[in-house]
Amino acid sequence: LSRKIYGLQFHPEVTHTPCGMKILEAFISECGCERTWTTKGYMELAINQIKDQVGERNVFLLVSGGVDSSVAFALLSKALGAERVCGLLIDNGFMRKDEVVQIGEYGGLLGRLMVVDASEQFLQAVKGEIDPEKKRRIIGEVFIQVQNETLNQLGFDKGQWMLGQGTIYPDTIESGGTEQAARIKTHHNRVEVVQKLIAQGRVIEPLASLYKDEVREVGLQLKLPADLLWRHPFPGPGLAVRALCAKGEDYLPGWEKIEHQVDSIARKSQLEARLLPIRTVGVQGDSRTYTNPVALIGKADWRMLEKVSTRITNNIAEVNRVIHLVTPARLPRLAVKSCYLTKERLDLLRQADFVVTEQLYKENLSREIWQMPVILIPLSSDGEKESIVLRPVCSADAMTARFAEIPHEILRRISELITGIKGIEAVFYDVTHKPPGTIEWE
Numbered sequence: 001l002s003r004k005i006y007g008l009q010f011h012p013e014v015t016h017t018p019c020g021m022k023i024l025e026a027f028i029s030e031c032g033c034e035r036t037w038t039t040k041g042y043m044e045l046a047i048n049q050i051k052d053q054v055g056e057r058n059v060f061l062l063v064s065g066g067v068d069s070s071v072a073f074a075l076l077s078k079a080l081g082a083e084r085v086c087g088l089l090i091d092n093g094f095m096r097k098d099e100v101v102q103i104g105e106y107g108g109l110l111g112r113l114m115v116v117d118a119s120e121q122f123l124q125a126v127k128g129e130i131d132p133e134k135k136r137r138i139i140g141e142v143f144i145q146v147q148n149e150t151l152n153q154l155g156f157d158k159g160q161w162m163l164g165q166g167t168i169y170p171d172t173i174e175s176g177g178t179e180q181a182a183r184i185k186t187h188h189n190r191v192e193v194v195q196k197l198i199a200q201g202r203v204i205e206p207l208a209s210l211y212k213d214e215v216r217e218v219g220l221q222l223k224l225p226a227d228l229l230w231r232h233p234f235p236g237p238g239l240a241v242r243a244l245c246a247k248g249e250d251y252l253p254g255w256e257k258i259e260h261q262v263d264s265i266a267r268k269s270q271l272e273a274r275l276l277p278i279r280t281v282g283v284q285g286d287s288r289t290y291t292n293p294v295a296l297i298g299k300a301d302w303r304m305l306e307k308v309s310t311r312i313t314n315n316i317a318e319v320n321r322v323i324h325l326v327t328p329a330r331l332p333r334l335a336v337k338s339c340y341l342t343k344e345r346l347d348l349l350r351q352a353d354f355v356v357t358e359q360l361y362k363e364n365l366s367r368e369i370w371q372m373p374v375i376l377i378p379l380s381s382d383g384e385k386e387s388i389v390l391r392p393v394c395s396a397d398a399m400t401a402r403f404a405e406i407p408h409e410i411l412r413r414i415s416e417l418i419t420g421i422k423g424i425e426a427v428f429y430d431v432t433h434k435p436p437g438t439i440e441w442e
């Protein structure tokens with residue numbers, strides 16, 4: 001009568017396989033019910049299943065600092081004992097400020113963690129690269145190399161090892177990820193070597209039947225700290241896809257005409273618009289776009305910015321993203337600095353990201369805002385300094401997103417702190433929904 005199924009426990013054959021889950025979900029939706037089961041009792045089942053599946057072997061697991069791999073690590077360690085589970089964190093040098101140290105500390109709570117510093121190797125590999133997709137590909141390849149080297153050193157092939165993964169249910173269904181997310185999963189969860197291991201029955205994925213909120217519940221039952229369980233999603237290639245690189249000005253052909261068109265739309269709302277000579281990624285239907293963003297200059301409230309941004313992207317096909325200048329109030333024409341991924345630039349971005357994240361937690365906005373990339377763009381009036389774009393979004397699943405509206409007072413404080421960092425000249429705020437913009441800039 002209440003349209004709920006109470007108290008049913010499903011055999012792990014059902015809840016631990018994507019196929020079983022699909023059948024179960026189809027059944028539930030046919031009954032007109034919602035899937036509202038809780039994870040109570042799940043731990044006991046999962047622990048027994050892990051023991052059964054692993055037998056006398058040991059488990060090796062890649063840890064990223066994200067929620068899923070952390071919970072999987074803690075669950076496996078609880079089931080088998082920390083001595084039999086080895087967590088590996090590969091430091092690619094693109095992580096946030098103090099993140100490796102923090103994960104190291106959490107690591108102690110989760111199980112036995114090993115940290116491999118491969119940051120030099122990653123930085124060398126992406127040297128001189130400006131194309132976002134090439135950066136991603138290179139980083140994915142180096143990741144696999146480092147992973148394989150470490151597995152060999154540990155004697156993975158010889159020993160009695162299984163590979164543990166923090167794969168969750170949405171990862172296993174086709175609609176569950178963006179193109180990029182699917183690609184990174186190929187790197188981490190389904191590379192060839194992993195596929196072979198799956199065929200040999202040597203992969204264990206104890207969260208494969210759970211949604212994100214259920215993973216957090218299991219994490220709570222394992223007594224993991226709340227700030228670990230509520231961390232924002234962070235892309236595998238990390239800050240490497242948040243520090244835009246450039247060889248110089250990169251305008252679309254016919255940019256003057258496009259700038260004139262966007263400016264006439266903006267002027268109707270007493271704003272000024274400029275096309276920026278850098279490129280950013282967007283999404284149109286199933287395709288990826290890679291074009292110049294537009295900067296709006298002048299005073300406006302969120303509604304006005306949303307209206308102008310939507311009008312520009314709806315009417316001018318060449319534009320996929322609109323940002324608003326927060327500080328300073330006016331800017332001369334912006335010059336592009338020719339730059340690549342270097343430790344200095346990554347440190348500059350790390351500092352800006354740190355300042356923003358700290359404020360977000362202090363102001364209790366970190367749960368309301370789903371994710372908040374901070375982007376370093378090589379633009380300034382002198383062509384020496386750089387600028388920052390804030391990209392806070394509200395979303396449920398990353399497939400679509402709305403730009404978040406941070407209270408003005410907090411935004412003012414954040415931008416003052418950012419412009420106080422040596423080497424940063426201006427702060428912009430991304431006022432584009434997804435689509436047509438993506439959450440990340442690259």
Ligand code: XMP
Binds near residue numbers: 236399434437
């Ligand atoms: P986009 O930018 O496509 O991002 O709107 C959607 C979600 O995916 C994350 N993202 C990535 N995650 N590797 C990852 O592990 C990647 O290369 C990657 N690119 C985007 C992004 O942070 C957002 O949560």
